[in-house]
Amino acid sequence: MSTGVIYSKANAGRPKKKITSRSVARRFFTHPGGLIPTIIVLIVIVATYCAPLIQMHDPAFIDYNLVNAMPSWQHILGGDAIGRDIWSRLIWGGQEAFLGALIVMVVGIGIGVPAGLFGGYFGGMTDSGLSWVSDALMSVPGMIVLLIVAGGTNGNMLILMAVMGVFMAPGYYRLTRAATIVVRNEPYVDAARVSGASHSRIVGSHILRVIAAPIIIQTALTAGVALGMQAGLQFIGIGDTLAPSWGGMMSDGMKSILTNPWLMVPPAFVLGIVIASFAIMGSTLGQITGTRSEKTRRVTRAERTAVRRLAQTTSLAAPEKDVAVRVRGLKVTYALAKHETEVLHGVDFEVHAGKVLGIVGESGSGKSQSVFALLDLLPGNAIPEAEGIWIDGVNVLTLAPAQRRALLGREIAYIPQEPITNLDPMFTIGRQLTEPMRAVLKMGRREAHDYAVQLLQRVGINDPKRVMRLHPHEVSGGMAQRVLIAGALSGRPKLLVADEPTTALDVTVQAEVLELLRELQAEENMALIIVTHNFGVVADICDDVTVMKDGVVIESGTVREIFSSPADPYTRELIDASLDGAESRMELDAQLDARPELEGAPA
Amino acid sequence: MIVFVTRRVLSAIVLVLAMAIGAFFMAHAAIPDPTATLIGKTATPDQIAALRERIGLDQPLMTQFWNWFTGLLHGDFGLSWRTNTPILTDLGIRIPVTMSVVVFGLLLCAVFGTILGISAGLRPGSLVDRITKAGSVVLFAVPGYWIAVILIIVFAVHLRWFPALGYVRPDVSVTRWLSSITLPAISLALGGIVMIAEQLRNAIVTAGSSDFVRTLRSRGLGTFRIAMHLLRNAAPAAVTVLALMFVSLLGGVIVLETVFNLPGLGIATQQASQVGDIPMLLAITVTTVVFVVVVNFLLDLVLGWINPKARIR
Numbered sequence: 001m002s003t004g005v006i007y008s009k010a011n012a013g014r015p016k017k018k019i020t021s022r023s024v025a026r027r028f029f030t031h032p033g034g035l036i037p038t039i040i041v042l043i044v045i046v047a048t049y050c051a052p053l054i055q056m057h058d059p060a061f062i063d064y065n066l067v068n069a070m071p072s073w074q075h076i077l078g079g080d081a082i083g084r085d086i087w088s089r090l091i092w093g094g095q096e097a098f099l100g101a102l103i104v105m106v107v108g109i110g111i112g113v114p115a116g117l118f119g120g121y122f123g124g125m126t127d128s129g130l131s132w133v134s135d136a137l138m139s140v141p142g143m144i145v146l147l148i149v150a151g152g153t154n155g156n157m158l159i160l161m162a163v164m165g166v167f168m169a170p171g172y173y174r175l176t177r178a179a180t181i182v183v184r185n186e187p188y189v190d191a192a193r194v195s196g197a198s199h200s201r202i203v204g205s206h207i208l209r210v211i212a213a214p215i216i217i218q219t220a221l222t223a224g225v226a227l228g229m230q231a232g233l234q235f236i237g238i239g240d241t242l243a244p245s246w247g248g249m250m251s252d253g254m255k256s257i258l259t260n261p262w263l264m265v266p267p268a269f270v271l272g273i274v275i276a277s278f279a280i281m282g283s284t285l286g287q288i289t290g291t292r293s294e295k296t297r298r299v300t301r302a303e304r305t306a307v308r309r310l311a312q313t314t315s316l317a318a319p320e321k322d323v324a325v326r327v328r329g330l331k332v333t334y335a336l337a338k339h340e341t342e343v344l345h346g347v348d349f350e351v352h353a354g355k356v357l358g359i360v361g362e363s364g365s366g367k368s369q370s371v372f373a374l375l376d377l378l379p380g381n382a383i384p385e386a387e388g389i390w391i392d393g394v395n396v397l398t399l400a401p402a403q404r405r406a407l408l409g410r411e412i413a414y415i416p417q418e419p420i421t422n423l424d425p426m427f428t429i430g431r432q433l434t435e436p437m438r439a440v441l442k443m444g445r446r447e448a449h450d451y452a453v454q455l456l457q458r459v460g461i462n463d464p465k466r467v468m469r470l471h472p473h474e475v476s477g478g479m480a481q482r483v484l485i486a487g488a489l490s491g492r493p494k495l496l497v498a499d500e501p502t503t504a505l506d507v508t509v510q511a512e513v514l515e516l517l518r519e520l521q522a523e524e525n526m527a528l529i530i531v532t533h534n535f536g537v538v539a540d541i542c543d544d545v546t547v548m549k550d551g552v553v554i555e556s557g558t559v560r561e562i563f564s565s566p567a568d569p570y571t572r573e574l575i576d577a578s579l580d581g582a583e584s585r586m587e588l589d590a591q592l593d594a595r596p597e598l599e600g601a602p603a
Numbered sequence: 604m605i606v607f608v609t610r611r612v613l614s615a616i617v618l619v620l621a622m623a624i625g626a627f628f629m630a631h632a633a634i635p636d637p638t639a640t641l642i643g644k645t646a647t648p649d650q651i652a653a654l655r656e657r658i659g660l661d662q663p664l665m666t667q668f669w670n671w672f673t674g675l676l677h678g679d680f681g682l683s684w685r686t687n688t689p690i691l692t693d694l695g696i697r698i699p700v701t702m703s704v705v706v707f708g709l710l711l712c713a714v715f716g717t718i719l720g721i722s723a724g725l726r727p728g729s730l731v732d733r734i735t736k737a738g739s740v741v742l743f744a745v746p747g748y749w750i751a752v753i754l755i756i757v758f759a760v761h762l763r764w765f766p767a768l769g770y771v772r773p774d775v776s777v778t779r780w781l782s783s784i785t786l787p788a789i790s791l792a793l794g795g796i797v798m799i800a801e802q803l804r805n806a807i808v809t810a811g812s813s814d815f816v817r818t819l820r821s822r823g824l825g826t827f828r829i830a831m832h833l834l835r836n837a838a839p840a841a842v843t844v845l846a847l848m849f850v851s852l853l854g855g856v857i858v859l860e861t862v863f864n865l866p867g868l869g870i871a872t873q874q875a876s877q878v879g880d881i882p883m884l885l886a887i888t889v890t891t892v893v894f895v896v897v898v899n900f901l902l903d904l905v906l907g908w909i910n911p912k913a914r915i916r
Contacts, residue, residue, distance in 0.1 A: 136621070
């Protein structure tokens with residue numbers, strides 16, 4: 001049985017935020033993938049339960065003239081192999097099918113959802129016990145158990161469908177359990193618990209609302225699978241073989257598939273279209289409740305070329321020799337499905353060779369977008385435009401994509417914010433360090449290995465050979481950040497861009513990493529851009545500052561100028577907020593001297 | 604490592620035994636008196652009594668259980684109540700039939716699911732991606748025998764490329780064996796292919812939005828090398844779905860054997876079910892559970908091997 005697989009599929013559509021049920025219903029019924037299958041299923045259900053009214057003949061009556069008859073006005077779908085009216089059997093056959101699917105749903109939900117709520121909410125032994133049962137149920141093909149039960153109950157379809165419901169319960173169980181665990185850990189549920197709400201109240205009011213949508217999706221999928229399996233049982237001759245059923249009709253069709261394949265068409269068509277309708281309903285609902293964020297579209301090659309053409313017409317002259325980076329009029333626009341939204345509105349900044357620029361601003365001010373545009377590392381749906389981006393005297397906007405990409409790893413390097421997630425968890429640290437050396441810098445295996453060892457030593461890792469054999473989850477954040485710095489240095493870049501390089505680290509490690517960056521910058525005489533929200537970092541290491549807010553530059557200047565006389569009140573606020581209570585440069589230096597290498601120790 | 608494997612093996616054995624015991628009592632509860640179906644309604648009381656004695660139904664349930672269970676531990680499934688022949692011999696002939704189809708189907712799932720999943724995942728929004736998505740929605744729910752019927756009509760009845768029915772043993776003719784299991788395997792696999800493709804695609808897309816991808820790009824790695832990192836990160840998800848797929852295919856093959864008239868475990872299950880041949884049903888259940896448990900065990904080993912975080916706990 002495919003219960004396990006249903007789970008993983010429906011799970012993909014798990015909603016993150018609460019959505020009102022009315023808006024979901026409206027969007028569902030205005031979406032073709034919601035409306036059309038619903039109409040199809042409704043038509044079939046109505047036809048089925050109105051069978052006595054719209055039948056044209058008695059479904060059990062045998063008319064020898066009708067044997068294998070092709071469709072005619074009296075018998076719109078013709079007759080079957082023993083002379084019964086196919087249309088009448090088709091509409092009657094649906095009754096057992098839908099009743100069976102209903103039983104499967106009720107039993108599956110009735111067992112799976114409460115069990116999932118218990119397991120997820122209380123955890124511990126309850127949870128592991130229930131999960132064991134669920135896993136065990138999923139490791140038996142349900143069809144075999146159904147056949148055992150069929151043997152004892154003479155193929156009683158209602159009992160069989162109830163048993164099938166038991167086998168569908170793990171799908172509901174896992175879904176409910178996962179959602180419950182997520183919700184249980186939400187702050188608002190904690191708040192409800194602290195304020196004295198009872199367990200049942202919390203479950204009722206908070207958790208059920210969140211899991212409603214995934215359960216409905218799962219139910220649509222379950223309905224389709226249940227119809228399929230039920231017809232499968234009928235197909236192999238289980239249940240009342242005389243009563244009309246879709247599976248039974250397919251079985252009859254199979255017997256004469258070589259002589260009269262038409263018999264197969266009506267039941268297979270109806271069964272297929274109903275199953276597909278349920279599946280599409282579930283998928284549409286998953287789409288509607290699952291994707292909260294607006295759809296994005298990829299930027300086409302033509303659009304990128306247009307930007308490049310435009311840049312080639314720039315009237316601005318190349319900057320002087322000592323300017324490592326100059327950015328003029330940088331705009332970044334994101335292409336969403338229906339409209340575009342501009343996040344940077346013409347940003348200017350520059351870095352002199354061998355100097356350190358701090359780009360400062362709150363989160364959302366556009367500082368990371370600015371450096372990603374500079375690095376050419378924006379996501380696929382972003383369009384960067386600028387009057388010019390000069391790196392080492394070249395306007396990179398005029399370069400072909402491949403030429404521009406070739407700068408990365410050689411001329412330009414990047415140090416990310418969150419060290420652990422910026423290392424590939426699947427590969428050893430050594431492999432990640434040496435791969436670009438071999439691919440980009442064309443080093444041999446040995447050479448790359450020795451170079452990596454040397455770089456790791458340089459960034460303060462004492463036993464580089466051991467560290468290179470470790471995977472990212474086996475090292476501390478500070479060590480991972482040193483590894484990333486070593487990687488960034490490997491191409492001996494002229495420009496190093498560090499995006500909040502210390503934010504994710506412990507306070508003591510922050511000072512060490514900053515110190516390391518400062519040393520390396522001086523040693524290699526690189527231009528360094530540090531993105532930060534912290535003026536303390538700026539005071540420590542930067543020569544110049546650019547302050548950003550809401551996608552524009554508020555002011556720029558040397559560190560001394562900005563600190564002594566900030567022109568903009570916003571800058572003053574930021575300075576006050578950052579330096580309040582922060583340790584001075586001198587104190588940090590004293591700490592560092594007093595304590596030799598903490599970082600080399602294993603995590 | 605040895606501790607890990609030993610613990611997994613022990614827990615697998617416990618699971619199989621627990622399922623076997625559960626199945627025994629469930630089967631006896633579901634089929635309280637199989638004599639009528641085994642011997643026919645016209646049998647005399649003497650004949651019924653003789654039958655009950657032959658199959659041990661005259662003994663207390665716990666005695667029956669003990670006899671069956673000790674036999675099982677010695678690898679003996681006993682005699683079929685229907686044919687009075689050793690079940691083990693019968694299964695020895697049937698398992699290769701079923702497994703031919705299941706393994707061939709699983710192979711198709713792995714190969715085509717991976718190809719589709721990779722091409723959709725590396726180019727989200729492309730034509731392949733949209734076709735895979737649409738296919739996974741519908742083919743997931745449509746049962747294998749339904750697809751089988753369509754395939755038979757098209758490829759066996761109209762085009763006559765493959766035989767519609769029957770099984771040819773590989774020792775008779777390898778090509779005819781392959782030809783006889785091709786349509787069943789495709790019917791079985793079609794849903795699985797799109798399922799694996801969809802899961803793999805999602806795993807690749809998720810990996811693609813990871814921070815480390817941007818960092819690798821910043822170091823100058825090209826599209827191909829980045830793709831290798833994405834695939835490596837998506838591999839555990841793909842292997843997991845493939846193992847889940849095995850259970851689902853084992854269930855699906857039962858009905859398919861009827862469609863294609865393949866003399867495997869599925870037809871044996873149906874025949875046993877019709878007459879209430881409990882030892883046969885139990886033997887099939889235990890065999891299937893063993894297969895599933897072994898596959899899950901292999902899955903854990905493979906995951907431990909390909910996923911550094913899951914290694915040696």
